[in-house]
Amino acid sequence: MCNCENTYIPIPMKVERILNENPDRSLRTYDLSFVNEEDKNNFKYLPGQFCEFSILGKGESPFGIASSPTEKDILKFTVNRTGSVTNDIHHLQVGDTVGIRGPMGNWYPVEKFKGGDVVIIGGGFAFTTLRSMLIYMLENRADYGKITVIYGARTPDLFIYKDELKEWDKRDDLILHLTIDRPMKGWGGLCGFVPTITKELALDPTSWVVVCGPPIMIKFTLPVLIESGFPDNKIYTSLERRMKCGIGKCGRCGIGSKYICVDGPVFSYEELKKIPEAF
Amino acid sequence: MVKIKKTELSGLINYLSEKYQVFAPVKDGKKTSFQKIKSADEIIDSIPNTNLSPKSIFFPQAEVLFKYDENGIKVPKKDEKPFAVWGMRNCDAKSVLMLNKVFGNAHQIPDNKMYNDPYWKQKYDSSLIFGLACNAPLSTCFCNWFDGGPFDEKGSDVFVIETDDHFIMNGISEKGKKFLKEYKKDDKSDIDKEKIESLKQKAESYLSEKVDISNIYDKLNKIWDEPIWEEISSKCINCGACTFVCSTCHCFDVSDEGKSGKGQRIRLWDSCMFPIFTNEASGHNPRGVSVQRVKQRVMHKYNYFMDNYNEHLCTGCGRCVLVCPVNLDIREILKKIIKV
Numbered sequence: 361m362c363n364c365e366n367t368y369i370p371i372p373m374k375v376e377r378i379l380n381e382n383p384d385r386s387l388r389t390y391d392l393s394f395v396n397e398e399d400k401n402n403f404k405y406l407p408g409q410f411c412e413f414s415i416l417g418k419g420e421s422p423f424g425i426a427s428s429p430t431e432k433d434i435l436k437f438t439v440n441r442t443g444s445v446t447n448d449i450h451h452l453q454v455g456d457t458v459g460i461r462g463p464m465g466n467w468y469p470v471e472k473f474k475g476g477d478v479v480i481i482g483g484g485f486a487f488t489t490l491r492s493m494l495i496y497m498l499e500n501r502a503d504y505g506k507i508t509v510i511y512g513a514r515t516p517d518l519f520i521y522k523d524e525l526k527e528w529d530k531r532d533d534l535i536l537h538l539t540i541d542r543p544m545k546g547w548g549g550l551c552g553f554v555p556t557i558t559k560e561l562a563l564d565p566t567s568w569v570v571v572c573g574p575p576i577m578i579k580f581t582l583p584v585l586i587e588s589g590f591p592d593n594k595i596y597t598s599l600e601r602r603m604k605c606g607i608g609k610c611g612r613c614g615i616g617s618k619y620i621c622v623d624g625p626v627f628s629y630e631e632l633k634k635i636p637e638a639f
Numbered sequence: 640m641v642k643i644k645k646t647e648l649s650g651l652i653n654y655l656s657e658k659y660q661v662f663a664p665v666k667d668g669k670k671t672s673f674q675k676i677k678s679a680d681e682i683i684d685s686i687p688n689t690n691l692s693p694k695s696i697f698f699p700q701a702e703v704l705f706k707y708d709e710n711g712i713k714v715p716k717k718d719e720k721p722f723a724v725w726g727m728r729n730c731d732a733k734s735v736l737m738l739n740k741v742f743g744n745a746h747q748i749p750d751n752k753m754y755n756d757p758y759w760k761q762k763y764d765s766s767l768i769f770g771l772a773c774n775a776p777l778s779t780c781f782c783n784w785f786d787g788g789p790f791d792e793k794g795s796d797v798f799v800i801e802t803d804d805h806f807i808m809n810g811i812s813e814k815g816k817k818f819l820k821e822y823k824k825d826d827k828s829d830i831d832k833e834k835i836e837s838l839k840q841k842a843e844s845y846l847s848e849k850v851d852i853s854n855i856y857d858k859l860n861k862i863w864d865e866p867i868w869e870e871i872s873s874k875c876i877n878c879g880a881c882t883f884v885c886s887t888c889h890c891f892d893v894s895d896e897g898k899s900g901k902g903q904r905i906r907l908w909d910s911c912m913f914p915i916f917t918n919e920a921s922g923h924n925p926r927g928v929s930v931q932r933v934k935q936r937v938m939h940k941y942n943y944f945m946d947n948y949n950e951h952l953c954t955g956c957g958r959c960v961l962v963c964p965v966n967l968d969i970r971e972i973l974k975k976i977i978k979v
């Protein structure tokens with residue numbers, strides 16, 4: 361960070377590249393570069409953090425940072441078109457200027473994970489910050505043990521980062537399980553919901569595990585992990601709520617006495633258990 | 640202590656106005672609220688308490704965060720003069736201290752400037768608050784439940800006691816002491832201690848008996864799933880009036896006005912009482928039903944804030960009690976909860 365004197369002021373970013381992630385064009389990935397050198401140097405983040413993406417005249421929306429801090433010079437966001445701000449983001453063209461505020465929130469404890477095995481469980485387009493973490497760990501491969509990825513989507517079209525998934529599948533230092541909800545012609549991967557697949561894979565419960573996806577997926581995956589013997593303090597997830605300020609003032613993203621924007625979005629299951637509103 | 644005749648107030652306001660923008664309780668249409676004043680003539684008695692709380696001085700109902708046009712983003716100019724507030728009652732002075740915990744800092748990362756609210760700090764940090772002892776609390780007041788009282792000095796820079804013909808002023812903070820010293824020579828000889836004590840006792844006698852709510856935090860931890868919440872919230876029509884008048888509610892919305900070429904980003908008071916507050920783009924709403932929202936208001940004030948800042952986010956000012964169209968009384972809610 362930051363715009364230290366005034367956190368409400370977005371920093372200018374230029375749209376460098378836009379990629380359609382799926383045929384119905386509802387998911388797009390934006391690579392942004394910093395307009396000012398100084399902003400670039402001040403922007404220090406870790407996988408799991410998010411930004412408020414600002415379209416002047418329309419408003420702001422929070423998005424997880426999909427790039428890894430090891431990818432220099434750009435910030436990546438994958439945006440699902442669903443409402444007013446995201447619709448305007450989808451109208452952006454290469455070369456346009458937008459604003460971002462951040463990095464906000466906490467991060468996946470990649471330091472703590474060092475030396476351990478890591479399981480990443482993701483669903484749908486929530487794979488964004490998981491991509492960030494995966495790239496980060498692959499760049500620092502020697503620091504981590506076995507890396508397993510379980511990634512589910514309703515249909516093959518709905519996976520994001522398809523080219524990278526192909527690359528990751530080829531690597532021998534990473535185990536990738538892709539699954540779709542129901543069998544489909546031409547699909548060579550697994551079939552079944554993420555919680556079911558997680559159960560079948562009989563994961564090693566001494567690993568660290570990060571789960572991120574639609575609320576319903578998280579809700580059904582956590583009990584599977586607990587049953588498999590993962591301790592509460594080794595299970596992490598990332599939560600979403602409506603947000604405005606992103607700095608713990610506006611009250612919008614409160615769950616219990618925590619604010620997701622500053623105390624989260626990343627929480628261990630140990631922490632979440634104590635928050636009545638969390639699920 | 641400094642004692643001035645009530646007729647000298649006008650001089651004090653003029654003196655203050657040289658260095659400060661002065662705010663005081665005024666008649667504002669049909670309502671009373673704190674507004675910027677030019678002369679002491681505009682000031683009304685702030686007891687009974689103003690309809691709208693003085694939080695608006697430091698945290699306006701609508702505030703421009705920045706303006707934008709083709710040349711970029713511009714933050715509104717800083718107010719050139721700091722703020723002085725005359726006649727903020729004890730409970731309200733305390734509420735500003737609570738809000739400063741939220742806006743002036745954050746419990747999470749106290750040293751990180753990123754978590755300051757610059758708009759709040761710019762107004763609050765340089766301000767001078769004249770707290771006013773409350774000589775005649777209303778039947779809706781319950782500051783005594785929160786270790787407050789009509790003569791509580793917390794949050795005031797200068798604490799003012801109003802007698803029949805005089806204002807007796809006492810410097811509380813360093814800022815307040817310094818101001819008084821410059822303003823007028825200290826004169827203790829002339830202060831009638833007994834008179835002050837009797838005013839204080841009289842004021843306290845207006846308050847109904849203190850209810851011990853020391854177990855409310857623990858109780859709230861235990862009753863999340865209890866049916867009592869249905870009972871408590873059944874009357875509420877979720878109008879949000881309680882949170883609007885509340886001196887300690889700080890939730891806000893951020894929204895853009897204007898077209899993409901030119902306009903402004905503003906923040907506006909918002910309320911956890913409204914379903915849209917938490918409604919997400921997917922249609923999912925974590926607090927979709929009224930009972931969850933009433934629970935949120937009670938939990939935030941008497942449990943969550945305690946977790947983060949070790950006190951209740953309520954001063955017992957009673958505004959929410961006065962304003963509620965269906966007579967939902969927060970005191971009755973608290974009494975029910977401590978008895979569960």
Ligand SMILES: Cc1cc2nc3c(=O)[nH]c(=O)nc-3n(C[C@H](O)[C@H](O)[C@H](O)COP(=O)(O)OP(=O)(O)OC[C@H]3O[C@@H](n4cnc5c(N)ncnc54)[C@H](O)[C@@H]3O)c2cc1C
Nearest residue numbers: 421422423424439440443444445446488601602603919920
């Ligand atoms: C920490 C975090 C990370 C996120 N990461 C991503 C991501 O990587 N990719 C992605 O596509 N989406 C992500 N989201 C969800 C995304 O923020 C919302 O889909 C988006 O705000 C919807 O805005 P809208 O204006 O298009 O929708 P509208 O329905 O028009 O919403 C209006 C306003 O509601 C708020 N809002 C609505 N839904 C949500 C929601 N689910 N979460 C937060 N705010 C909401 C926003 O403040 C928005 O400005 C994330 C949300 C959070 C909290």
Ligand code: SF4
Nearest residue numbers: 885953954956957959
């Ligand atoms: S909750 Fe009611 S009594 Fe308490 S500070 Fe707010 S308005 Fe005053």
Ligand code: SF4
Nearest residue numbers: 875876878879881963
């Ligand atoms: S003023 Fe009364 S009815 Fe309106 S939201 Fe508050 S408690 Fe509910």
Ligand code: FES
Nearest residue numbers: 604606610611621
């Ligand atoms: S977004 Fe404002 S408190 Fe979290």
